[in-house]
Amino acid sequence: MEDESWTEVMSRRSRPSQATYVPPHLRNTTPFPGRRLSARGGRAWTGGATAPHHPPANFYDPLTQTRASHPFHTVNAFSFDSPKKPPNAAVDGGATGSYAVDGGGGGVKFDAYEDIPVKASGEDIPPPVRTFEEIDMGKALNNNIRRCKYVKPTPVQRHAIPVAMAGRDLMACAQTGSGKTAAFCFPIISGLLRGNVVGKPRLGGARGARVAYPLALILSPTRELSCQIHEEVKKFSYQTGVKVVVAYGGAPISEQFRNLERGVDILVATPGRLVDMIERTRVSLSMVKYLVLDEADRMLDMGFEREIRKIVERMEMPPPGARQTMLFSATFPTEIQRLASDFLTRYIFLAIGRVGSSTDLIVQKVDLIQEKEKRSHLTNILHEKTAQGMQGVHALTVVFVETKRGADALQLWLSKKGFPAIAIHGDKVQMEREQALRSFKTGSTPILVATDVAARGLDVPHITHVINYDLPKDINDYVHRIGRTGRAGKTGLATAFFSDKNLPIAKALAELMQEANQEVPTWLIEYAATSSYGGSGRSHRGSKFGGHDFRTDADTSVNGFYTSQYADAISISQPHDASYGAHHAGAVDISQPHGAQYVDAIAISQPYDAHYGSQYAGALAISQPYDAPNGAFSCANPFTSSFSATVAAEPFPAGANGYGFDHGSIVAGGWD
Numbered sequence: 001m002e003d004e005s006w007t008e009v010m011s012r013r014s015r016p017s018q019a020t021y022v023p024p025h026l027r028n029t030t031p032f033p034g035r036r037l038s039a040r041g042g043r044a045w046t047g048g049a050t051a052p053h054h055p056p057a058n059f060y061d062p063l064t065q066t067r068a069s070h071p072f073h074t075v076n077a078f079s080f081d082s083p084k085k086p087p088n089a090a091v092d093g094g095a096t097g098s099y100a101v102d103g104g105g106g107g108v109k110f111d112a113y114e115d116i117p118v119k120a121s122g123e124d125i126p127p128p129v130r131t132f133e134e135i136d137m138g139k140a141l142n143n144n145i146r147r148c149k150y151v152k153p154t155p156v157q158r159h160a161i162p163v164a165m166a167g168r169d170l171m172a173c174a175q176t177g178s179g180k181t182a183a184f185c186f187p188i189i190s191g192l193l194r195g196n197v198v199g200k201p202r203l204g205g206a207r208g209a210r211v212a213y214p215l216a217l218i219l220s221p222t223r224e225l226s227c228q229i230h231e232e233v234k235k236f237s238y239q240t241g242v243k244v245v246v247a248y249g250g251a252p253i254s255e256q257f258r259n260l261e262r263g264v265d266i267l268v269a270t271p272g273r274l275v276d277m278i279e280r281t282r283v284s285l286s287m288v289k290y291l292v293l294d295e296a297d298r299m300l301d302m303g304f305e306r307e308i309r310k311i312v313e314r315m316e317m318p319p320p321g322a323r324q325t326m327l328f329s330a331t332f333p334t335e336i337q338r339l340a341s342d343f344l345t346r347y348i349f350l351a352i353g354r355v356g357s358s359t360d361l362i363v364q365k366v367d368l369i370q371e372k373e374k375r376s377h378l379t380n381i382l383h384e385k386t387a388q389g390m391q392g393v394h395a396l397t398v399v400f401v402e403t404k405r406g407a408d409a410l411q412l413w414l415s416k417k418g419f420p421a422i423a424i425h426g427d428k429v430q431m432e433r434e435q436a437l438r439s440f441k442t443g444s445t446p447i448l449v450a451t452d453v454a455a456r457g458l459d460v461p462h463i464t465h466v467i468n469y470d471l472p473k474d475i476n477d478y479v480h481r482i483g484r485t486g487r488a489g490k491t492g493l494a495t496a497f498f499s500d501k502n503l504p505i506a507k508a509l510a511e512l513m514q515e516a517n518q519e520v521p522t523w524l525i526e527y528a529a530t531s532s533y534g535g536s537g538r539s540h541r542g543s544k545f546g547g548h549d550f551r552t553d554a555d556t557s558v559n560g561f562y563t564s565q566y567a568d569a570i571s572i573s574q575p576h577d578a579s580y581g582a583h584h585a586g587a588v589d590i591s592q593p594h595g596a597q598y599v600d601a602i603a604i605s606q607p608y609d610a611h612y613g614s615q616y617a618g619a620l621a622i623s624q625p626y627d628a629p630n631g632a633f634s635c636a637n638p639f640t641s642s643f644s645a646t647v648a649a650e651p652f653p654a655g656a657n658g659y660g661f662d663h664g665s666i667v668a669g670g671w672d
């Protein structure tokens with residue numbers, strides 16, 4: 001099958017009877033009453049994802065680099081007969097429990113995932129499975145899956161596990177809380193066991209230096225997430241002999257070295273600490289067969305790309321093809337996909353769920369509120385929850401704020417008002433962060449005030465409510481933040497406080513809500529209409545499918561509507577009807593009539609009515625003349641230059657002046 005997507009395959013095999021996906025919480029209710037924002041044709045999903053099931057035809061063993069028709073020749077016979085409990089088993093019901101068990105926080109809806117839209121693209125896509133039993137992952141792992149009470153695979157597991165077991169590279173985009181961790185852990189553990197290589201010390205190095213050689217590397221952006229993945233992998237590999245080690249910054253490195261010396265098959269790490277360990281020649285990546293980037297888009301965004309490239313491309317890591325690479329996230333902006341494709345070979349792209357994968361299990365609300373009213377509004381909401389008996393360990397609330405200082409201040413204020421709260425942010429030392437999470441999880445302080453450090457991946461049972469006290473600037477961050485609730489089939493509530501400051505995200509937010517069949521307030525629709533900027537990170541293609549495979553884009557070279565992303569050197573004259581200009585023009589970007597995003601060096605002459613102005617121009621943006629509604633964000637400007645010649649004001653009427661200016665003061669006179 002050449003470059004064919006499951007969507008296409010499925011629509012040929014059985015046309016979905018449903019034309020439009022209805023989220024579980026809205027089924028059998030009055031249809032969504034909100035206005036539609038725009039006519040957007042043809043949603044790119046099947047409406048019924050149940051693909052024909054066949055066991056994977058053959059299995060690829062990355063360790064032996066061979067394919068075997070009989071996939072699993074068990075060499076390590078591990079059994080669960082031991083009375084010893086697996087780590088965490090039956091402790092955190094919500095975190096480890098099955099869909100059949102409602103740990104609180106709303107009804108568990110296993111069926112919620114049944115008809116989730118699924119799209120797969122790439123060559124020779126291994127078909128999905130319906131049950132774990134269909135995939136021979138080995139007795140030991142199967143036992144552990146049962147122990148974790150995973151009765152049935154979630155859609156991302158149904159689709160991703162066969163792909164990974166077939167040895168294929170993978171980019172998978174699936175909703176928050178839908179089981180991505182197991183989707184990459186199971187094939188790795190199974191593959192390692194199949195290769196009969198686990199648990200063996202692989203230490204080398206000259207003059208007594210002990211270098212550890214992990215076989216699998218799982219990278220994640222935060223310490224907390226790394227710890228959580230570590231716990232999950234330990235659970236899944238209980239009594240298999242697989243050795244799992246975690247390495248993250250902020251904790252003593254010597255202890256982590258000691259753990260590595262005891263042997264490591266799977267290393268879970270944050271990028272910074274890993275680079276440190278490699279540079280100290282205590283870890284070598286030369287034997288890595290499996291590489292996972294969890295929260296891959298975050299890992300590859302502006303902040304992490306350099307470190308990731310270093311790890312993946314320059315630190316002895318086997319090249320694509322010699323290793324198997326898997327990227328997972330709930331959001332995959334096109335520009336990040338492009339970056340990521342450097343790391344992959346002949347990969348399969350999976351999109352499970354729509355719209356940057358904001359899950360339909362989350363009811364989203366937006367309240368229009370002035371900055372100064374936010375505190376009292378928050379306490380009103382919290383009082384209301386208490387009055388409804390929603391409190392304690394079964395009704396945890398996360399409140400997201402913009403800054404670390406803001407987190408501390410709000411936490412203090414809430415505590416004074418009688419709402420036990422704890423803050424978590426990047427300025428806290430690791431021990432404080434761990435302690436904060438513990439106190440939150442156990443319900444001692446059922447309100448967690450957090451910055452984006454807690455936005456991704458954290459799987460805390462019983463978070464029933466996420467409040468975006470300060471909305472993020474990037475809609476993808478919003479998707480991840482609200483995804484702390486509505487996990488593993490449970491429902492959740494997300495409330496956003498929307499103030500004037502949030503105008504730039506209005507359009508993206510309204511679209512996201514609308515596509516998730518949420519009620520969009522009229523005022524937000526009106527704001528959205530005046531804010532031409534869609535919020536960074538949104539796909540700018542017509543399709544808002546949560547994970548649109550950028551390889552399926554039409555010709556992006558000349559005169560196209562979606563022309564030139566990542567023109568590494570020069571991008572000249574995107575013609576007048578180029579709606580979405582250039583993203584990430586590496587060096588110079590000239591005459592984009594409709595704007596350049598992320599121009600690293602110079603953006604010149606965005607003439608007339610440039611709706612999307614130039615964002616993040618590393619150095620200069622010249623001549624955004626006349627009525628550019630959102631003018632120049634974060635870029636210099638000749639006439640009224642500001643912000644140390646990197647962030648500037650718009651020359652003429654500016655629609656969203658001020659956006660992006662909160663990281664520094666505006667300095668007058670760069671060019672004068």
Ligand SMILES: Nc1ncnc2c1ncn2[C@@H]1O[C@H](COP(=O)(O)OP(=O)(O)OP(=O)(O)O)[C@@H](O)[C@H]1O
Pocket residue numbers: 094095096097098099149150151152153154157174175176177178179180181182329330456457458459483484487488
């Ligand atoms: N097949 C399954 N059956 C029952 N529970 C499951 C299954 N798969 C995963 N879970 C549970 O669902 C929860 C969410 O899983 P996980 O943390 O892997 O989600 P995720 O997709 O990685 O979310 P995020 O995008 O926020 O990182 C976890 O508590 C996990 O134990």
